[in-house]
Amino acid sequence: MSNEENTNMGYRRGGWGWKCLFILPLVALAIFGIGYIVMSLWNCVMPSLFPSIGLLTYWHAIGLLILSKILFGGFHRHHGGWRGRRRMNAAWKEKWANMSEEEKAKFKDEWKTRCQGRC
8 A cells, every 4th residue: 555545544534523523613613703793893883873773682793794794795615715826826827938028028018008007
């Protein structure tokens, strides 16, 4: 059995069980903490600004977080995270290396006109 197979076998044997045992309580604690922070901030700021608005309960704060996620954040996937950006950067570096000097100059000029001096 090769070294790579040994590593994969050890990963399959029980890595996820222990990870879930530690990660799930941390996620639950984070959700509880964020909900409590939203509730506290709302109850400190909003009633003094708008007297007709009452205090917020914990469950209302969680509902407000979910509603704001739906309205402003959506439930889209982040395509690859930092790994995807690293692959994309590698692809751009390769593309840039394969460009001629004329293509590079044309590309730079096009981005200068798009950015209008901000880049």
